[in-house]
Amino acid sequence: MKEQDPSRLFFSGNEMLAHSKREKLIYTMIVGQPVYFLTTLDEFGNDNTMVVTQFMPSADFDPYRIAFAIRRLNITDNLRRQTYDNLRKHPEFVLSLGENKLADAVSICGDPYIPYGISEMEVAGFTRLPSRNVAPPGIQECKVNIECKVDRIEDLTMLSIVVGTVVGLNLHQSVWNRIDDRLAQMELIDPLLEVDVVGNPPRHWLVTLNKERPIKRKLVGCKGSLHGRFDQWMKDLKQDGHITDEEEEMILNIWKRWENFRDPKKNVQMKQLLSSICKHIVNEDWDSLRTELNVAPSSSFHLKY
Numbered sequence: 295m296k297e298q299d300p301s302r303l304f305f306s307g308n309e310m311l312a313h314s315k316r317e318k319l320i321y322t323m324i325v326g327q328p329v330y331f332l333t334t335l336d337e338f339g340n341d342n343t344m345v346v347t348q349f350m351p352s353a354d355f356d357p358y359r360i361a362f363a364i365r366r367l368n369i370t371d372n373l374r375r376q377t378y379d380n381l382r383k384h385p386e387f388v389l390s391l392g393e394n395k396l397a398d399a400v401s402i403c404g405d406p407y408i409p410y411g412i413s414e415m416e417v418a419g420f421t422r423l424p425s426r427n428v429a430p431p432g433i434q435e436c437k438v439n440i441e442c443k444v445d446r447i448e449d450l451t452m453l454s455i456v457v458g459t460v461v462g463l464n465l466h467q468s469v470w471n472r473i474d475d476r477l478a479q480m481e482l483i484d485p486l487l488e489v490d491v492v493g494n495p496p497r498h499w500l501v502t503l504n505k506e507r508p509i510k511r512k513l514v515g516c517k518g519s520l521h522g523r524f525d526q527w528m529k530d531l532k533q534d535g536h537i538t539d540e541e542e543e544m545i546l547n548i549w550k551r552w553e554n555f556r557d558p559k560k561n562v563q564m565k566q567l568l569s570s571i572c573k574h575i576v577n578e579d580w581d582s583l584r585t586e587l588n589v590a591p592s593s594s595f596h597l598k599y
């Protein structure tokens with residue numbers, strides 16, 4: 295809608311929401327949001343890493359608090375998001391600042407296809423960085439890791455605002471060495487910024503400060519959508535000829551045998567098998583996937599639970 299000054303446009307809150315370019319209007323307000331990996335633990339001790347950009351780095355001082363917004367439900371199946379569940383049960387987390395060289399891991403952690411309880415860190419090939427003051431680990435490959443305890447969770451309509459107290463900051467020495475030169479520090483970290491959702495299948499579009507655009511990253515998950523389930527992803531892989539009917543069935547059985555009993559100590563074999571299957575799939579290493587399925591004990595393919 296035109297303002298009296300023809301060089302300006304004004305949208306009321308409701309007009310923004312109803313507008314066909316609503317997403318673009320929202321991204322116009324945001325400009326570019328740094329990408330963070332957010333790691334939590336479930337009740338069995340499995341670590342889970344998602345990507346978060348709706349982040350506020352200085353929500354409060356003394357104690358120093360940060361805040362971010364996460365969805366409570368998955369868009370496709372309305373199941374509870376694992377991070378939200380984890381934070382309610384185990385109120386601690388680590389935020390690890392994303393870097394350009396880790397763009398592929400953004401697909402693995404930020405597109406919701408890796409099954410519950412399977413560590414995105416393992417699938418992405420990250421090294422766990424033990425935390426000092428919280429139980430969830432950070433990420434060795436990230437130069438900045440922030441350990442936090444949940445201060446409060448405010449449930450809004452679809453998202454929840456999580457406020458955390460920072461209880462530890464783990465910096466790589468090289469970042470510390472540039473502490474008085476912010477530009478040199480940013481250049482070193484080479485952070486990823488989220489600026490839009492584009493493409494088919496739609497994916498978050500990332501850029502870096504040196505304007506590399508868009509960042510080329512792996513496509514993980516369903517062909518047709520940003521959000522989907524593990525079984526739909528497997529169906530897509532079958533339709534594309536990457537796996538056979540039989541292999542799809544084997545993978546889904548292993549998945550179910552893990553999902554029904556997500557204890558990493560008692561169901562260690564299923565966890566290892568499914569992690570390694572996910573890793574071969576995201577690396578598009580079909581030969582290793584086939585070998586893995588061939589050597590897996592046949593009992594893995596029959597549902598017991």
Ligand SMILES: Cc1cc2nc3c(=O)[nH]c(=O)nc-3n(C[C@H](O)[C@H](O)[C@H](O)COP(=O)(O)O)c2cc1C
Nearest residue numbers: 344345346347348364365375376377404405406498
């Ligand atoms: C670049 C990028 C930014 C994202 N930012 C957010 C965010 O700020 N809040 C959110 O709830 N989901 C965000 N997501 C989506 C989640 O990371 C994704 O759905 C994830 O799989 C949820 O994990 P969970 O089900 O294990 O909790 C983002 C994804 C990407 C790729």
